[in-house]
Structure formats: C-alpha cells, structure tokens
Amino acid sequence: MAKKVLVVDDEKLIVKGIRFSLEQDGMQVDCAYDGEEALTKAKETAYDMMLLDIMLPKMNGFEVCQAVREFSDVPIIMLTAKGDDMDKILGLEYGADDYITKPFNILEVKARIKAIMRRTSAKAPVVENPAVIESGDLRLDCDGRQLYVLGNAVNVTAKEFDLLELLVKHPNKVYSREQLLQLVWGKDYPGDERTVDVHVRRLREKIEPNASDPKYVHTKWGVGYYYRG
Numbered sequence: 001m002a003k004k005v006l007v008v009d010d011e012k013l014i015v016k017g018i019r020f021s022l023e024q025d026g027m028q029v030d031c032a033y034d035g036e037e038a039l040t041k042a043k044e045t046a047y048d049m050m051l052l053d054i055m056l057p058k059m060n061g062f063e064v065c066q067a068v069r070e071f072s073d074v075p076i077i078m079l080t081a082k083g084d085d086m087d088k089i090l091g092l093e094y095g096a097d098d099y100i101t102k103p104f105n106i107l108e109v110k111a112r113i114k115a116i117m118r119r120t121s122a123k124a125p126v127v128e129n130p131a132v133i134e135s136g137d138l139r140l141d142c143d144g145r146q147l148y149v150l151g152n153a154v155n156v157t158a159k160e161f162d163l164l165e166l167l168v169k170h171p172n173k174v175y176s177r178e179q180l181l182q183l184v185w186g187k188d189y190p191g192d193e194r195t196v197d198v199h200v201r202r203l204r205e206k207i208e209p210n211a212s213d214p215k216y217v218h219t220k221w222g223v224g225y226y227y228r229g
Helices: 012-024 035-044 061-068 085-093 106-121 158-169 177-185 194-207
Strands: 004-008 028-032 049-053 076-081 098-102 132-135 138-141 146-149 152-154 217-220 224-227
Touching: 004 012, 004 035, 012 028, 012 106, 028 035, 035 049, 035 061, 049 061, 049 106, 061 076, 061 085, 076 085, 076 106, 085 098, 085 194, 098 106, 106 158, 132 158, 138 158, 146 194, 158 177, 158 194, 158 224, 177 194, 177 224, 194 217
Parallel strands: 004 028, 004 049, 049 076, 076 098
Antiparallel strands: 132 138, 138 146, 146 152, 217 224
C-alpha cells in the first residue's frame, strides 16, 4: 500500500517539486498551504509522514505540530531556516521527529522520509520481548505502540515511544547520548545530542509524577540516561 505523505508549505513551487519527487517514488501526496488547512487534513486522514514548514499563514508550524500531537503520533519532519538552531530545538520541543534546513536537496528529503518510515513502520516484534511491559505506573503496549500511565493513555511521539521502549527493556543500563542518538534515530541522523535531551525532558513531563525529581528516567551525570522502574 502506498505511503501517504502530507506536505505543508506556503511556497507552492517547493510543494510542487516535493510532491512530484515523492510521487515518482510511489508515494501518495497531499498538500496544504497554511496551518489551518494542514491541521484539518491531518485530522481527516491517517498519514504516514508530515513534512511541515515552520513559517506558515494562519497557524505556524510549531502550532500545527503541537495540535497534531494531541491526537496523532504521525512522524513529523519540520523545515527550518538554515542555521537557526532555536527553530530546530523548538520543533523537537513541540513534538517533531526530525528537521531539515532550507534550502534542501530533494534527495536528502526523500532519504530522511524513507529512513523514518522504515524505523516507525517496519518494527518487527522481537519474540523474546513481551508485547506489553508493565513497570510501576507505566504500561507499554509495544505492538500497538501505546503508552499508559496509571491506566490512562498518554500521547507520545514515535521517537518518544522508541526512546522509552529501549530504556524500559534494558533497566539500569546507562546509555550515552551518542548511543541513544544512534539506536533511536539511526547512525546517519545528522542531528546532535541535544535532540536526546529534548526528548528525555518531554518524556519526563508526560510520565513522571515530578519531572524535576524523576522516578523512572534518570540522568547519570556526565554519562547519559537510564531507566529504573
């Protein structure tokens, strides 16, 4: 079945070029030219990927990303201004999975999309690992990729779930930021270790009774992070 991608940008020539290139690879592409239109389409259709520009009319990309995260964990790649680190960090804070700086090479865009799709949709269940993991107040449905805290479903992004699943399956094992970046985002991911810090902080806000005094995801100062149930 063809993968469905939503491309959101107010520059119609950019959208046209991306759409043509992705369709050449057999993907089904929808387009939106402002934030409100993007949000409406994201609610109406289950996409496999969103490519989301930050500078949009009506609602900016951050607002769209935040709103989408209230009902969907669809992978989101944000398009940011070249060299603007704050846009990249904010994009991750609002729930984006990755970012690409403008101007970009369409081959890089396609490579990033395909890499994220492989990691999020081709996860074969591992026989020796349980499909459901319960630890403290947390329950992870690894097949359904759903997190529950105190029995209540908690909306997490694909990357947040991948990160938590890895840590929970290896309790008390300390992973460096570099290791987590490679294991969760892939060895070819061009982002830096701040990506890991942002996702850990977002996870703590969602799963910890007190994010400033974590019960589950702990920091090993100078080393990295580990899980203790």
